[in-house]
Amino acid sequence: MIPSTTRTTLAAASIRPSTHHSCRCYTSCLPLIKRKIYDRPLFRLLHTARESLKDDTPFRKALKDAAKKDKKEKREHLNRPSNPAKLRGPHVDNWELTVGIEIHAELNTVQKLFSGAATSVNQAPNTHVALFDMAFPGSQPHFQTQTLIPALRAALALNCDIQYRSSFDRKHYFYQDQPTGYQITQYYEPFARDGYITLYPHDFPPGSAHPNEPVTIGIKQVQMEQDTAKTIQQPPSTHLLDFNRVSHPLIEIITLPQIHDPTTAAVCVRKIQAILKAVNAATAGMELGGLRADVNVSIRPRDKQLTDYQHSYSGVTGLGQRTEIKNLASLKAVEDAIIAERDRQIELLEGGGVVEGETRGWTLGNKSTKRLRGKEGEIDYRYMPDPDIPPIFVDPELVDHLRSTLPRLSDESVHILTNGNQYNLTPKDASTLLALDDGERLDYYYDVVERLRARFAAEPAMEARIGKSAGNWVLMELGGLVRNEEWSSTRVPSEQLASIISHVLRKTITGRTAKTLLSMKYDGDERPVDQIIADENMLVRPLSDREYEELAKGLLEEKADMVRDIVEKNQFKKVKWFVGQMMARSAEGTVEPDKAEEVLRTLLPLPREN
Ligand SMILES: Nc1ncnc2c1ncn2[C@@H]1O[C@H](COP(=O)(O)OP(=O)(O)OP(=O)(O)O)[C@@H](O)[C@H]1O
């Protein structure tokens, strides 16, 4: 048997051009011949393939490479601006960006969606697989009812209408990570529709350009579906498959195309991730692969009638042609991929080109998105209702129960923390507390506030100051010590921080002493705060009446001209200057401004009301 390389070389030999060309008009004929040949696809391929034979590449490979090159050139031609002279870099301001997002989140369930196998996160590969997960002949899907609960919680938290009846459909495609040859999803009758999410200015990262008003983004629907197997690549050519993930329950959350800014898109994904976590619907975030996003991007000129743009989606009209960038696994990837795709589309249209409906890919660190497949190459999924799975009916009582037992969401927490006198935090501090350490910092803060309230129970006037001071100490002072270290609420127990803060509020220690105390506790001093204060003699010793008087007298003598201004010219505001000086010239916390003013007024002497 002839080895394959020899065979292709033999085949190639037969199409090598003859070196004995007999035509005398060889040079003048050549362009013609070339043009003729080039007009015929096969010959064009053969020609390109022949070029690569110079380095003795096997012919079959050469032919394949040539086909690839030809396809690439065609594609580039299609996307090439018709008038490159017009291309002067993207004019972002002239175009409105529109983005719609599809988010796939792994549900926090014990069981898979259609089999009795348990879900797994880190277990040994292929240890949690039922016969149906591997599409064994004769195995049947069994919908695991309890997987619906976290899905319903998620949809309620996203303000969706829960559908009384929903059903499952088959979405066909053939790939190694899907043994059945189709994914079970909800195409025709999803379980939740018409939700929304609100993004507030404090949801945006500090320093980013953010809207001044809340932005509402519609959610078209939420559907349940199966996850695929996990592929682990072992270069150069091995792909290992872990079927533990097959049929792990997922929800797909589909937003309306109502996002017009890359940062807003990332903030939207982050907020949805936080909501899913808050209601215990999903455990893992993007960092652990539990949440993936596809972004759909289009642009339209700001100065044209919307009717020029014919695309629409679920009631949103006048849109440009979308492209879809699949499988983004971080917030940065979401933002960067949208920016790159927006700029690519603007350059294309400004140069007179046309945006093609495509699926594109993105790799972190890249500057541009990469075409994966075009519209004409889009798979026909042949959706059909799954005949093996009966429809699902949800009892409205269950929905009411889940709605009334939903945990408090971050928007509500921010509202409570910032409105009224209860906590008195700024929206920025409130959202920072919520975002830190998976909400543990917020729990710690609540703890400190509770303990302070108990200490000041008889002084309701202190209520407004407690929340704000505790926020400052938990975020700024303690936060400054924690920095990049791992957070632990036991390092400075909440009772001990409350003790430090109550001393500060009662002015029994100075601010500087309080910071020293906090550092000592943070660095492991096990003595209770009160004992450290006693041992180290840290209490503020206020000035005695005589000391107040001596201090005031000395100052009044030193500044006789100012005293004259006060007594003779009635410039009473200058009394405050003396108060400030008395405080500045004494140890922190030892001079009370009210008492200092009283002493000054008796010495000057002045009537009380001035
Ligand atoms: N012209 C457009 N510009 C930007 N986004 C769009 C546009 N048209 C639709 N979208 C967004 O594209 C997404 C479409 O998601 P949907 O799941 O309905 O369809 P799909 O992408 O075709 O399906 P698949 O789940 O197979 O990817 C939505 O988030 C929608 O808001």
Ligand SMILES: [Mg+2]
């Ligand atoms: Mg989709």
Ligand SMILES: [Mg+2]
């Ligand atoms: Mg999509």
